[in-house]
Amino acid sequence: MIDLYFAATPNGLKLRLYLEETGLAHRVVPVKLSAGEQFQPEFLAISPNNKIPAIVDHAPADGGEPLAVFESGAILLYLARKTGLLWPREERAQLQATQWLFWQMAGLGPMAGQAGHFRAHAPEAVPYAIERYTREVKRLFGALDRQLQGCDFIVGETYSIADIACYPWIVPHAGLGQTLADTPNLQAWFERIRARPATQRAYQGVDDPYAKTANFSDEERKVLFGQGAQK
Numbered sequence: 001m002i003d004l005y006f007a008a009t010p011n012g013l014k015l016r017l018y019l020e021e022t023g024l025a026h027r028v029v030p031v032k033l034s035a036g037e038q039f040q041p042e043f044l045a046i047s048p049n050n051k052i053p054a055i056v057d058h059a060p061a062d063g064g065e066p067l068a069v070f071e072s073g074a075i076l077l078y079l080a081r082k083t084g085l086l087w088p089r090e091e092r093a094q095l096q097a098t099q100w101l102f103w104q105m106a107g108l109g110p111m112a113g114q115a116g117h118f119r120a121h122a123p124e125a126v127p128y129a130i131e132r133y134t135r136e137v138k139r140l141f142g143a144l145d146r147q148l149q150g151c152d153f154i155v156g157e158t159y160s161i162a163d164i165a166c167y168p169w170i171v172p173h174a175g176l177g178q179t180l181a182d183t184p185n186l187q188a189w190f191e192r193i194r195a196r197p198a199t200q201r202a203y204q205g206v207d208d209p210y211a212k213t214a215n216f217s218d219e220e221r222k223v224l225f226g227q228g229a230q231k
Contacts (some may be wrong), residue, residue: 002026003056010168020198075103075160100162116210134177145183175210
């Protein structure tokens with residue numbers, strides 16, 4: 001049994017997707033970010049960076065005590081290597097999946113997150129930031145579009161954790177200032193994954209995180225966007 005500490009952000013939805021696709025036994029533990037539940041000592045013991053998602057695996061492969069894992073990319077890699085599910089069999093394909101997983105973690109996620117923040121959640125418009133991050137997301141979409149040329153999935157014909165990691169950051173493309181018509185390979189891939197039953201289950205009732213209709217109170221905004229150093 002896996003406990004998934006979850007909120008419906010792109011990073012949280014990676015693990016929902018993985019668990020829906022694989023059917024691994026799990027329990028979802030909601031974490032209300034706007035209420036500051038990510039700062040509770042019980043959660044910090046699992047995820048010291050106070051971010052979701054995080055998991056506790058109650059049946060780790062070494063047979064030891066329950067194992068806590070934080071950071072969405074690390075969790076995906078841990079589960080894929082442990083179970084062999086959504087993990088390519090060949091070593092070179094595994095390397096490809098790992099490279100694109102790291103690409104998402106280091107580039108697509110952070111840049112898209114900044115684009116979404118400045119376009120939808122910043123208290124005032126910052127034109128330079130909006131243009132800077134929107135342009136970088138467009139470049140990253142183009143890189144993924146080129147990788148998908150002639151392929152159904154990021155690692156050839158194998159649906160893997162690379163796809164799982166990237167898809168939730170493509171879902172809010174409109175709020176990121178992008179149109180998928182500019183990247184036809186990416187658009188076909190996106191529609192292919194969106195049609196999967198596991199994807200539809202994972203996204204049931206999920207709102208666009210970068211919709212401009214989001215209406216946070218001053219206290220919620222402070223909790224979500226005003227965090228400083230914690231001792």
